[in-house]
Amino acid sequence: MFGLCPKVYVVLHLERLFTALDWKSSGKWTFLSILVGMIAGLGGIAFQVIGQFVLHYSLVMFAGYSPAEAVGEHLIFDHSHTGQFSPWLIVVVMTIGGLLSGWLVYTFAPEAEGHGTDAAIDAYHNKRGRIRGRIPIVKTFASAITIGTGGSGGREGPIAQIGASFGAFLGKLLKLPSRDRRILLAAGMGAGVGAVFRAPLAGALFAAEILYSESDFEAEVIIPAATASIIGYSVYGLWLPAEMHHTPLFGNDLNYAAGSPLELLPYAVLAVVVAVMGIVYIKVFYGIHNLFAKLPVPKTLRPAIGAGLAGIIGVGLFKLWGEERQALAVLSTGYGTLQQALTAATEVGIPLLFTIAVVKILTTSLTISSGGSGGVFGPSMVIGGCTGGAVGLIFQQIWPDLVPHPEAFAIVGMAGFFAGCAHAPFSTIIMVSEMTGGYGLLLPTMWVSTLTFVMGRPWKLYSKQVPSRLESPAHRGDFLVDILEGIYVRDVYHERKSLVLIPEAMxxxxxxxxxxxxxQHYFPVVNEAGRIVGIFSNDDVRSYLYDETLWTLANAGDVMNSHVVSVTPDDDLNTALRCFTAIAIDELPVVDAEDDGKLLGTIRHKEVIAAYNRRLMEFKKAAQDEQE
Incomplete structure (x- = not known):
């Protein structure tokens, strides 16, 4: 090798590199992930444009109300000239929006009801990565109408389902196996979230983490989701003005940083508060869902009823609070008031922040649980952020030297609340950091998110999550292999001293x-030295039984199969199972690892399955003991 010229040496190493990288496989996933990312980015743009169009020509022009937005939001309409502000017309607009959304969903795609992310999770685990092609179209318009007319919902659910739907459609179009369809579905989900929230890293982690409730990861999803998320973020960024290309959703001015380690004490109290708020959110959300399921009215009318009730509550709070516009944050996205909680929480005040957090739970539940189309991540940010801001203001009054910036509690509260509800601490930590433009609060955010995740484990916002990959129907075959590869033939087979051996000359x-x-059903055939040379079964002998003239002429050498498929004690049970299925027999000879002619015994197919079941029960019992 050292005698080769440098050019030849480099060429040889490049060839080895290209071979090792398996460009056929990695190139396929790169290409498919780029396609999914492009469509997710374009879908995010379409969703935003349609939503703002609905907002402008409904709430703004008809009711005279323009909801405040985050500083990094790109608005395509000038809302400086609105119609005359009429609070009760907001209720009318919301009710009409709920009616239109309900008609769209229940007429064309009932799967598009609710917050969307659950439907994508369900398709991943239980539907082999299949989502109907009409879903993204219906979901786009229904969610844009719901949110644009003032419904309390977020954008992550719709865009996650839009991206996931295209990933599933692409997999179906290319006739990919179910595993590949699931990966593309998850990649589309992550790309949509990464694009709309301008958080590509969080989008990739979100796709891998949101599928499970017990802090498990879908590792095979991360690289395709990261590629798709980068492309989706880039495509979506091209739609934004140049000055917003690198602007986080909530701006670059949130330069808070962790201070004294003693701050972890009030942050621990914050974790308890947002964990309790998260449990209330989940209970109210699904309680209202169950109530609407029993409501004796057509499904198409339920979103209108829910939106109308949410509007009445929102406008009622506005009137109760002296017509303070910030109180209307319980409707629409609520990002404007959240932005103020992140930058100037004192101007909002403790009572209003807590009130918005509590009432937002109710209006979101009425909007989405009634069948309206929208996400739950956005409202979770508002609920967690307002709760955190209020707790921060309280601690600033008690301990001003330790808590100089209560707004930092709002940021940490955003992450902690959703991490506890959605059981997705890692992606939430990164997403909130990317949305707020910095990692200065990474330590308290990790601390609060971890605590809320632990405290909130018995409750989950996404009902279709499964605890771990072990419980996912999508991985039943994978875990069969994993478990069998951890058990060896020597652990299962028994030396059969009473095994009947047939001499070759018999x-x-x-x-x-x-x-x-x-x-005995299978009979090993041995030569004069006692070494195995073949095997036959009762079925092999049966064909000779009708011709008695052969009984004295034929011997074991004529009946046996000389191609002996065997295993050794050092082989795992997955190897044994492949042998069983390859030659369609129920029993295999076990031979010495050093001498394949030395017969040690046999292993039966039913013994392999019994060993698998025993080990699976051990895993499940260990998991239950750990939870207790």
């Missing part, structure tokens, strides 16, 4: 009389 007549006296 006549067929003697064989027939021998097998008639035993319940």
């Amino acid at each position: 006549t067929l007549n003697e064989i027939v009389h021998t097998i008639a006296t035993t319940r």
